Amino acid sequence: MIPPRVAEVETSARENLRTRLLEQAPGLVAVVHDQAEVALVVGRLQPPLAQHEELVAHVDEGHSRDAAAQLDVEQAPVELECVVEVAHLEHDVVDPHETRHGLSIGFAAMEPAIELDGLERRYGERLALAGVTVSVPRGATLAVLGANGAGKTTLLRVLAGLLRPHAGTARVLGAELPRERWKVPGKVGYLGHEPLLYRELSGRENLAYHAALHDVGSERIEALLAAVDMERRADEPVRDLSRGMVQRLAVARTVLHDPELLLLDEPRANLDPAAAERLEPLIGRESGRTRVLVSHDVEGALAESDLALGLKGGRPAAADRELYR
Amino acid sequence: MIAAARAILRKDLRIEWRTKESVPAMTLFTVTVYVMFHFGLDRDTLDGELAAGVLWVTVLLAAVIGVSRLFAAEREQGGIEGLLLAPVDRTALFVAKAAALFIFLCAVELVAVPAFALFLLGPGLDGALPELLAILALGNLGVAAVGALVSALAAETRARELIVPLLLLPLLVPLLIACAQATEPLFRPVAGPEDLARWLGLLTLYDVVFVLVSVAVFDYLLED
Numbered sequence: 001m002i003p004p005r006v007a008e009v010e011t012s013a014r015e016n017l018r019t020r021l022l023e024q025a026p027g028l029v030a031v032v033h034d035q036a037e038v039a040l041v042v043g044r045l046q047p048p049l050a051q052h053e054e055l056v057a058h059v060d061e062g063h064s065r066d067a068a069a070q071l072d073v074e075q076a077p078v079e080l081e082c083v084v085e086v087a088h089l090e091h092d093v094v095d096p097h098e099t100r101h102g103l104s105i106g107f108a109a110m111e112p113a114i115e116l117d118g119l120e121r122r123y124g125e126r127l128a129l130a131g132v133t134v135s136v137p138r139g140a141t142l143a144v145l146g147a148n149g150a151g152k153t154t155l156l157r158v159l160a161g162l163l164r165p166h167a168g169t170a171r172v173l174g175a176e177l178p179r180e181r182w183k184v185p186g187k188v189g190y191l192g193h194e195p196l197l198y199r200e201l202s203g204r205e206n207l208a209y210h211a212a213l214h215d216v217g218s219e220r221i222e223a224l225l226a227a228v229d230m231e232r233r234a235d236e237p238v239r240d241l242s243r244g245m246v247q248r249l250a251v252a253r254t255v256l257h258d259p260e261l262l263l264l265d266e267p268r269a270n271l272d273p274a275a276a277e278r279l280e281p282l283i284g285r286e287s288g289r290t291r292v293l294v295s296h297d298v299e300g301a302l303a304e305s306d307l308a309l310g311l312k313g314g315r316p317a318a319a320d321r322e323l324y325r
Numbered sequence: 326m327i328a329a330a331r332a333i334l335r336k337d338l339r340i341e342w343r344t345k346e347s348v349p350a351m352t353l354f355t356v357t358v359y360v361m362f363h364f365g366l367d368r369d370t371l372d373g374e375l376a377a378g379v380l381w382v383t384v385l386l387a388a389v390i391g392v393s394r395l396f397a398a399e400r401e402q403g404g405i406e407g408l409l410l411a412p413v414d415r416t417a418l419f420v421a422k423a424a425a426l427f428i429f430l431c432a433v434e435l436v437a438v439p440a441f442a443l444f445l446l447g448p449g450l451d452g453a454l455p456e457l458l459a460i461l462a463l464g465n466l467g468v469a470a471v472g473a474l475v476s477a478l479a480a481e482t483r484a485r486e487l488i489v490p491l492l493l494l495p496l497l498v499p500l501l502i503a504c505a506q507a508t509e510p511l512f513r514p515v516a517g518p519e520d521l522a523r524w525l526g527l528l529t530l531y532d533v534v535f536v537l538v539s540v541a542v543f544d545y546l547l548e549d
Contacts, residue, residue: 162409163549186412194403196410198336200343205336212332213411237343257411 111174113138113261113290114159118168121154121314128154129314132168136307138260141291143301145319146311152294153192155311156263159292160190173261186214189259191267191283195250199239203230203249206238207256214257224252229278243270248279255282262287265294298323326420329413333421338428340398347394348432351387355437358383363444370447377508380441384434385468385497391429392472393489395422396480405480405547419473419543423536426476427469434461446512453511456521460511463528464504467535471496474539477546496535503527 114136121129129151136142144152157163158170164178175183190196197206207221225231228248238246247270254262267283268276280286285304295301298321302308308319317323341347362379363369371379399405408418438461442450450457475493479485507524 160410162406185410188410190406190410192403192406194406196403196407198340198398198402198404200340200398201336205339209332209336210407210411213329213408213413215328215412253407 111138112136112171113140113173114142114292115171116168117170119155119158119165119170120167121151121158121163122166127314129158129311131315132309132311133316134307134309136290136292138290139288140306141285141293141304143305143308143319144292144294144311145296145298145301145308145323146317147324150311150323151314152311153265154314156190156192156265156292156294159261160188160263161185162190186257187259188261188263189254189257189289190263191250191254192263192265195238195246196253197238197246197249200237202235202237203241203245203252204234206249207252210253210256216257220256224256224282227278227282228252229275244272244275247271248275251279251283255287260290262289262291264291266296267293296324326414326417329411329417330420330424333408333418334424337398337421337425341425341429346397347391348429350394351390351429351433352436354390355383355387355433356440358386359437359441359444368445371445371512372447373513374505374509376446376512377505379445380438380508380512381464381501381504383441384430384437384464385494385501387433387437388426388430388468388472388497389490389493391426391433392476392493393479393486395426395473395476400480409547415544415547416540418547419477419539422473422476423469423539426472427465430465430468431461434465448512448514450511457508457511459525460504460507460528463525463532464500466532467500467528468497470532470535470539471500474535474543474546477543500528500531503531 112135114134116132116134119129119132120127132151132155134142144155146152154163158165158177159172161172161177161181161184164181170177172184173187175181177184197203198209201209204221204225207224208218210216211218211221222231225234228251230245230248230252233241233245238249241249247267251267254264262283264283267279271279283291285291291305293301293305298319302319310317310319310323312323359379362371362383396405399408405418408415438450438457472493475489475496478492479488482488503524507521507528510520
């Protein structure tokens with residue numbers, strides 16, 4: 001039995017646990033869960049830690065959106081021990097049935113934002129999702145990868161409460177779907193293939209409409225129009241705008257109500273690099289929100305995510321380029 | 326719920342004002358049908374049962390156009406998803422859609438009824454106008470409640486252009502009978518509103534029943 005090598009990390013007010021972990025162990029590879037189908041990607045360790053080596057983080061206080069830090073809100077500031085199992089993403093398979101190897105260990109003290117266990121969804125006879133199991137801690141980003149028709153969008157729609165799961169269990173922000181679906185609206189920002197904007201209305205009118213549905217004040221609309229750089233074109237009908245502009249408005253619509261969870265389906269589609277960069281504070285990692293990110297950009301998605309879920313034919317698969325072959 | 330319904334209604338009216346998809350089409354349809362009756366029946370004037378029947382059948386057929394388009398923007402531009410993602414009572418959507426259809430019907434009748442009087446109606450409407458307005462209001466309310474329900478039901482189906490008339494018109498038969506019977510005395514050469522209260526009562530009952538049924542089942546229509 002190899003004695004565990006332990007590193008301790010302490011974070012203080014508004015420091016991100018993840019950032020501190022990376023400072024302490026800048027090459028940390030991943031936390032592997034359930035036969036490498038899901039991985040908490042933290043960074044890359046040179047040289048990598050051996051299997052069963054551990055990294056222990058002590059968190060005093062943190063960012064309000066940080067999964068670990070939220071514990072401090074509910075309890076007196078205590079040392080939260082975050083144990084992160086380390087393994088090679090592609091080579092080492094950690095026994096998921098051994099509790100200390102579970103993905104949730106790193107954020108065990110928090111209820112995950114998303115918990116799926118054997119999720120299944122069909123369209124008629126066709127199985128769109130099967131056996132999807134994943135746990136996403138609050139504040140983490142899950143990258144969902146897969147070829148066209150792999151079930152990525154279906155997964156997002158199930159998480160948004162737009163589709164009901166047909167088997168397995170699904171918990172989103174503490175709400176069990178579909179029984180407690182009513183708890184989800186308002187907490188989720190969904191950016192899908194469709195912008196969910198009315199073509200005949202202007203950007204400002206669209207945002208005002210969604211603001212009314214979410215009981216959000218008009219000052220938030222103006223702030224978001226500025227954030228997505230759409231102030232000058234905000235009064236033109238959406239049908240007259242370019243696809244990139246519509247996508248920027250769709251992002252503003254997605255975060256209008258300051259959702260805890262972002263469900264992003266190719267969020268940078270149609271955006272030029274400058275626009276994509278501009279939207280980072282709203283939908284990127286620095287937003288501090290829990291995110292589920294669907295993308296075909298494997299390297300890009302993995303780089304900005306903590307976990308990765310590959311889907312092939314609706315079933316979990318290793319999150320790598322093989323998904324597209 | 327009221328604030329959400331108001332927001333949805335305001336949005337629907339704004340879109341209709343800009344696209345002019347429903348109300349002009351419904352209005353043109355009614356006027357065209359009255360002109361066709363005018364020439365088809367080869368009569369300059371109608372009165373009594375025939376006049377009431379022509380007025381209401383035409384209005385209800387025009388309503389089919391409005392009902393078919395009622396959820397078009399939601400269906401084509403993801404509006405239903407936007408609503409389902411908001412913490413809004415789904416009843417707000419029904420209330421807003423029914424209110425929008427009610428307003429559309431009223432707008433259509435502002436043109437259709439004078440056109441009907443001009444092309445077909447023998448007796449004048451001067452003395453019977455308040456009663457006719459009451460019947461039209463109750464009739465529109467019933468059409469709006471049933472229409473919003475049917476439109477939501479058909480919205481996610483492929484053959485919605487078929488489903489809307491097939492579902493809507495049979496459900497509107499009791500309303501048609503009540504409206505035509507209530508209107509008929511007003512269109513007699515010598516007006517006699519002896520049965521008006523009875524038919525208005527029936528119309529009110531129809532409206533109450535269908536509003537309640539629609540509110541009760543509307544949630545389930547939006548379920549996946």
